[in-house]
Amino acid sequence: MNIDLIISADYVDDSKVKDKTAVVIDMLRATSVITTAINNGCSKVIPVVTVEEALKISNNKRCDFILGGERNALKIEGFDCSNSPLEYKKENVYGKNIILTTTNGTKAINKSVKAKNILISALLNAKSVSDRVIDLGNDLVIVNAGTYGEFSIDDFICSGYLIDCIIKKEKDVKLSDIAKTCHYIYLNNKDIIGFIKNADHYKRIKKLNLEKDLDYCCRKDIIDVVPEYINGQIKDYRLFKGNENEKIV
Template sequence: MKIDVMISADHINKEEVIGKTIVVIDILRATSVITTAINNGCKEVIPVIEIEEALAIANEGECILGGERKALKIDGFNCSNSPLEYTQDIVNNKRLIMTTSNGTKAIKRCEGAKNILIGAMINAKAVSDKVLNLEEDIVIVNAGTYGQFSIDDFICSGYIIHCILDQNPKVELTDIAKTALFIYKQSTDLSFIKEATHYNRIEELGLLKDLEYCCQKDIIDIVPEYIDGRIK
């Protein structure tokens, strides 16, 4: 078993994801939203890249529209990209149509992979258990921020790798995977995440409770999976 890491949605190499098990990470905040919504009873999440596509799908039946542009709620959408909005009374037994600046793009660009799992800090241990059971080579895809490397996703990658190695120390790591693990070990309290550009953007918007929530470890024990255009 081998683990590799890609640093942003814009760095996804199709040849390196085809037939692989992928873990997509966008902890601030798309994959945290998806994991929370599914955990709270959401029937399925349909990730799309463009706002217009989300609106078109929404016209086909009862659903919730969620997402962001530049970390702000999209006009006409039901919810923003705050996981705290996706409570059980809002999402239970509903479809969520979602579009974000980074996370949904990363998910869609991984199409063709054997498995596409949704990971975040809040379900990292569950993700590690899942990939160990699959016994496949893993590529951890960081959504990043507007095509660029993002500290927050990279540290989350390191934590997932740490959890995997706890159970199987013989797993092979690429150099970038080793680096992610090293960075996490220097900041196991996650304090270094506060240096991330995107973290600071969300902080400037006053969304401190979102940051606190998304930086919690292992509070959810499910692993949503993207199959045929839907996350369940």
């Protein structure tokens, strides 16, 4: 298995993901939201790039959807939820359809659509995602959502942990230079919060008094679901069997 890494959504193009498994990471906070919502029993998450697209999908069926997301880390006016995973509790999302739009994460997912498989990872479920990656047996490209098109420390260290989980189980692995660097940084900075506290994205979230989100998103392997994106929607991959062509609405 070859493993490569893309540093932000703005660097994704079809040639980099085609015929590979893509794992999208936006640990602060979109992929942590998606993983949490799926774990808490939502029917599906529909990731879209723009607020306008989210409103269009929910038009005339507003009661059928939870609108969630952020712009500049803040809740979007008129939406039900922000981009805090702590809002996506079981009592709020069980059996519901969620439309999510975020500054970085949902953009990264939608730019990866030419991949053979698209998995959603955070620290919360990295070990389970690594198992799924190995089972699929494709070359892997890890897609960091980044922050406003630029490199993000938090996604990078999360990717390093995912790589570590994979190579502990799969011996036939070849890392690109950037993937080697990512893994090396994780091995020497296993205190995740201690490492990412100087990240601009971390500082932005902390400034908004969202320390509980930060603490939660930095927990390793407390969830075992593996969200997968197929045909515009995200579910735990085990729930897609025989329903891959299901319509979004």
